[in-house]
Amino acid sequence: MAAVTNGTDPAASGTNRGEEQAPPGIDVKTPSPARIYDVFLGGKDNYAADRAAAQVAIEAGPDIPRAARDNRAFLARAVRFAVESGIRQFIDLGTGLPTQGNVHEVAQSLTPDARVVYVDNDPIVLVHARALLPPSNTTTVIQADVREPAAVLDHPKTRSLIDFDEPVAVLMLAVLHFATDDEVRDTIKAFREAMAPGSLLVVSHSTSEGHGEAGVKAGDAWKNASVAIHDRNRKGIEALFDGFDLLEPGVVWVPEWRPDPGAKSDTRWMYAGVARRP
Numbered sequence: 001m002a003a004v005t006n007g008t009d010p011a012a013s014g015t016n017r018g019e020e021q022a023p024p025g026i027d028v029k030t031p032s033p034a035r036i037y038d039v040f041l042g043g044k045d046n047y048a049a050d051r052a053a054a055q056v057a058i059e060a061g062p063d064i065p066r067a068a069r070d071n072r073a074f075l076a077r078a079v080r081f082a083v084e085s086g087i088r089q090f091i092d093l094g095t096g097l098p099t100q101g102n103v104h105e106v107a108q109s110l111t112p113d114a115r116v117v118y119v120d121n122d123p124i125v126l127v128h129a130r131a132l133l134p135p136s137n138t139t140t141v142i143q144a145d146v147r148e149p150a151a152v153l154d155h156p157k158t159r160s161l162i163d164f165d166e167p168v169a170v171l172m173l174a175v176l177h178f179a180t181d182d183e184v185r186d187t188i189k190a191f192r193e194a195m196a197p198g199s200l201l202v203v204s205h206s207t208s209e210g211h212g213e214a215g216v217k218a219g220d221a222w223k224n225a226s227v228a229i230h231d232r233n234r235k236g237i238e239a240l241f242d243g244f245d246l247l248e249p250g251v252v253w254v255p256e257w258r259p260d261p262g263a264k265s266d267t268r269w270m271y272a273g274v275a276r277r278p
């Protein structure tokens with residue numbers, strides 16, 4: 001297997017974690033989506049099993065780490081767009097390990113009164129998020145499964161920070177591909193019913209579309225992970241927005257969603273779209 005070339009090769013950097021550094025109760029032998037993604041982003045909160053899994057994806061698609069960074073840049077643009085649209089409250093489903101440009105950092109840099117509920121079902125995300133997030137009355141993190149939307153919507157911390165009579169931005173970035181069609185449909189429906197008119201649904205979603213055999217091989221990275229990956233094409237991802245008004249430019253490759261001037265990336269591993277709740 002060729003060496004990882006994205007600058008995250010643990011042997012090269014010597015910065016990634018050893019199993020002895022794992023927080024108690026964390027299964028480091030089974031690759032986790034949050035930690036595989038952390039490898040792509042050049043983070044250090046990952047373990048040997050995660051790095052081996054990430055390498056399978058990178059072998060198939062050497063620009064997958066760049067696609068992950070493009071996804072983070074999309075997150076920042078979408079949060080900025082939401083704030084400029086007057087939205088002051090965010091629910092970030094499938095938060096991932098804290099990295100640069102987290103939702104509250106982007107939103108509160110523009111409007112300090114922005115409120116953010118982070119949601120993830122991976123205990124390691126909670127360990128790191130709680131350690132990094134200072135106690136705050138504007139930002140909180142809860143451990144819940146997006147496939148059980150009531151557990152998120154009815155959580156006391158959600159209810160204390162989010163006013164469902166006001167527009168809210170619900171972020172589902174790089175998370176829905178970890179759920180089946182039925183689970184995704186039910187989750188989005190539950191959030192749509194809870195969201196006030198004018199709210200935004202923000203989605204990014206991985207795809208193998210256009211990659212042929214390399215796409216199948218990249219998907220093998222999650223074969224032994226704690227949760228399976230579900231491939232969807234552009235049409236399938238557009239269908240996620242049923243019941244919402246999809247905003248321009250529709251569902252497009254992540255770097256093409258309202259790019260910042262001068263942005264050049266052209267990765268083709270994730271689609272993105274933003275829609276308004278009518």
Ligand SMILES: C[S@@+](CC[C@H](N)C(=O)[O-])C[C@H]1O[C@@H](n2cnc3c(N)ncnc32)[C@H](O)[C@@H]1O
Binds near residue numbers: 072
């Ligand atoms: C690829 S990361 C994406 C992180 C971040 N949303 C982003 O786009 O940069 C996917 C995250 O979704 C979380 N996740 C996967 N399935 C989930 C579920 N059913 N409920 C809650 N979180 C989930 C994983 O633990 C991981 O942290």
